[in-house]
Amino acid sequence: MTSVIENLWMPVAPTPLLWLTVTIMAYLVGRFVQRACRNTPLANPVLIAIVIIVAILLVTATSYQTYFGGAQFINFLLGPTTVALAIPLAKNINYVRSNLSSIGVALLAGSVTAIASGVAIVLLMGGSHTVALSIAPKAATTPIAMAVSQEIGGVPALTAALVILGGIVAAIVGQMLLNGFRIKDWRAHGLAAGVAGGGIAAAQVASKDELGAAFAALGIGLNGLLTALLVPLLALVLK
């Protein structure tokens, strides 16, 4: 049975185009499911796509390296898209200007909470030092988080996985959580998504509101900056 599947797959698998197609299709399926569930954040398209693709990779015994050979073209777009977050930011600059002190205080509180609580819980529950260091920068955007993790002796690849998983958690619960506290303002939703959940949670907010997208962009950028400054300090204390 496996040899049949291998024979079917081997001639096509090396083609990067295949994995590019699979990635886009899996994400469209994820979006379709979310729409079918009346746009609930619970049906997160990123998570659905990842589950579909991981299942396909496991069934076809395809390595992540082979997969990434095709998927890297999508990954490349992450850079220009991060730059593009400047657009909602610039369009809503007056809102940002008139809320500067609020943004600063909320950012500092949220960033410190994200770093300290992640590390503390891992250590309290008997997790290893390596995992604690890897989880410390998890709320920052992926490239910053990985660089910081490397610098302090964590495992960058594990950190990348945790950033994505944390982002999915934030995208799924963030909106309901804040609505539960009767916080309806998109500025608060956006900033919280950007600070606590990075790009994935930001994507969830950005698809609903432009002002939210602006504050999420700001949250991602500023929290990356703060994490890059704070986590190495914490790592010194831990040693």
Place this chain on the structure above:
Amino acid sequence: MLFALLVLIGCQLIGELAREAFHLTLPGPVIGMFLLAAILVIRGGKRQRPLPPDLEKTGEALIASMGLLFVPAGVGVVAEADLLRQEWLPIVVALCVSTILSTAVTGGVMHFMMNRPKRPSVDSTLPQGLGEPSHD
């Protein structure tokens, strides 16, 4: 679209160069984002000149599909399956609790700070949706 791609990738390039030149810990695209925002705000001036339509359209199209761009890196979770399996409990608890806590703290503090009684805020009611911010 080509003009927009040129601007976006150009800002990313400048960001990367700045990162290398000044040994910054911020990644190139994030530096590029702040750079482009500064350029657009300065270009817009006090009268809020609208953004170049091409850049706005392409940028917003990219942002609308931003979730897709995280899928390749997210699939990389399989590569870390061993460590995740060994210490899954502390990882899952820390990840969920910490993310929920920081979302609540950031959103809560932001909400509290914006609603504290002070000089009348520039805007107490907000456009839900794509309203252009009014200038004061």
